[in-house]
Amino acid sequence: MTPLETESGVRRYGLFIDNEFIPASTETYIDVTNPATGEVWAQVPDASEADVDRAVASARKAFEGDWAGWRAADRAKFLIRFGQAIADNADEIAQLQVDENGKLIREMAGQARLMPEYFNYYAGLAQMPTGNTNPLHLKDIFNYTVREPLGVVAAITPWNSPLLLLVWKLGPALAAGNTVIAKPSEITPVSTLRIAELAAEAGLPPGVFNAITGLGGPGAALTTHPGVDKIAFTGSTATGQAIASAAGKSLKSVSLELGGKSPNIVFDDADLDSAMNGLIAGIFGASGQTCMAGSRILVQDNIYDEVVEELVIRTERIKVGNPQDDTSEMGTIASKAQYDKVLHYIEVAKNEGAKLVAGGSPARVEGFEDGLFIRPTVFANVRNDMRIAQEEVFGPIAAVIPFTDEADAIRIANDTEFGLAAGVWSQNIQRAHRVGAQLKAGTVWINNYRKTGYATPFGGYKQSGVGRENGPNALLEYTEEKSVWVDTGQGVKDPFNPRA
Missing domain, CATH: 3.40.605.10 (Aldehyde Dehydrogenase; Chain A, domain 1)
Structure with a gap:
């Protein structure tokens, strides 16, 4: 040009x-x-x-x-x-x-x-x-x-x-x-x-x-x-x-x-190393600015504390930095309006009683003082009726929600006005297919997340x-x-x- x-x-x-x-x-x-x-x-x-x-x-x-x-x-x-x-x-x-x-x-x-x-x-x-x-x-x-x-x-x-x-x-x-x-x-x-x-x-x-x-x-x-x-x-x-x-x-x-408010569901028999990679990629890939973001992380209650603890460790290791640097793992928010929106939702979540366990503030990147960087953020003790669990933020904010059993996971996952995508993590393949069949979502990933391709439909x-x-x-x-x-x-x- x-x-x-x-x-x-x-x-x-x-x-x-x-x-x-x-x-x-x-x-x-x-x-x-x-x-x-x-x-x-x-x-x-x-x-x-x-x-x-x-x-x-x-x-x-x-x-x-x-x-x-x-x-x-x-x-x-x-x-x-x-x-x-x-x-x-x-x-x-x-x-x-x-x-x-x-x-x-x-x-x-x-x-x-x-x-x-x-x-x-x-x-x-x-x-x-x-x-x-x-x-x-x-x-x-x-x-x-x-x-x-x-x-x-x-x-x-x-x-x-x-x-x-x-x-x-x-x-x-x-x-x-x-x-x-x-x-x-x-x-x-x-x-x-x-x-x-x-x-x-x-x-x-x-x-x-x-x-x-x-x-x-x-x-x-x-x-x-x-x-x-x-x-x-x-x-x-x-x-x-x-x-x-x-x-x-x-x-x-x-x-x-x-839009979407996609559930990423982790059962107690999941391969947690693999699941953790999927959770991190699902919500922090593209700085959370993707319609398919796994922004609601649903975790079975008997492994909830373990998953939250590991999620915090992994989140705090993410390198926020210059998008041009191949070593950076998360770039910027795309615009000032979106940056302000994400920060606003962090305050909304705090006021609703969600527990901030990682991130929650702008990120400072040396040499890019005017950049629109936000630290990857995790909220625990989230209820599915909170705004942070119901409204699309389009930013790097994970809302971690506990569930008791299959029926509870399906109920929470489907309790949203959206239905774009969902993830299921379980080594019990019968359970994974059984749950996936009941999720009201156009795409269901089983033991993976955030994959698309030209040969398969998306919507x-x-x-x-x-x-x-x-x-x-x-x-x-x-x-x-x-x-x-x-x-x-x-x-x-x-x-x-x-x-x-």
Whole structure:
């Protein structure tokens, strides 16, 4: 990318529409801040409704023009080229995300290297939606179904894993033949602009993939725009509810991957060394800023004190530091607003009577005095009706809750408005499967945690979302099904004079 440079040295970007960077219709820009240093390093436009109209018109023109003529095999070849372009630029893509959200470079580098595999997977599935022939109760009638792309898709993405969660949408949407407008979080917009540029460099026709930036206005405009056929959103439950309500007025298709308050359940027969690794990764990976975080740690009461004690030891060993340092084990909170929210919930938990046993305060990192670092935090003696156990914090706070037996564990685990994920730790495989079958969650991990992949679906029950991402059926989320009836007999008879 070749951004403009302001007098202060801050990089200034445009919107990406029709395969080129263009200025927005407004002169309002949003600062992009490095949360580890506190420095503003980039600016992006706060797009207007007129800019949204332009992006939608571009996507609609492409959908009905050049892109419509591409065979599924052509789309598959493009996805492979796109994946290779990402692989060739993986280091840059990882670095942009670290500069935006303060996650560890090793985590962002791993995601960047994985993303091409998602495109390769959907390249293989691009010709999958073949339809069916259907037996009928009628004579001389033949029926078949076909799958067709929806049209223009708005992909509204969050700041915690901005590109991986965009790829979850881009892969199936493009494979199915749709065009896409990406609206990233204002906290992490630059990496998405770079991905859009790489798509153009890989040979995507103008308008097939546009990227616009801004605060809440562009997302709201996309949600209600008559030229948008589907909203694919990842983010908070509250925002997802607002999107579903707004999109419902025009009956747009929606897929929503929302919040969670996931239980990570440890039985007394668990392999505790393995379980402890899963607990730590489940809540402190990505500084707890992940929808699938195992933020409620449910521990059987006869091993509760032992687990809490070991959890405290392990938590206090975590190295909070510079996200660019490969030895750092936890980076920053992504924004000042989120940083303040996490600290607020620590005070909420204290006031509710939860016992703070580790962390609970900002972390000081030498050389990064303005960084948004928080020590990994553990609360014990938590009741499941406490706010710390019911509300999504999206930060490095573990709430440890005791339970007595299987029935109690299942009751506590399901006693939440969310249903995104859950973990079960037990060496009794019958018990593990028995409990997993009763958990109201879209993903259940048994003796592991926080694993995802392109070949298997991800999504939630209850307030955690609508629809599924990844896996073969995700492709169908971006299609319409058409039923076609063909007369193979002697023509249609007069319905009012059947003897004629």
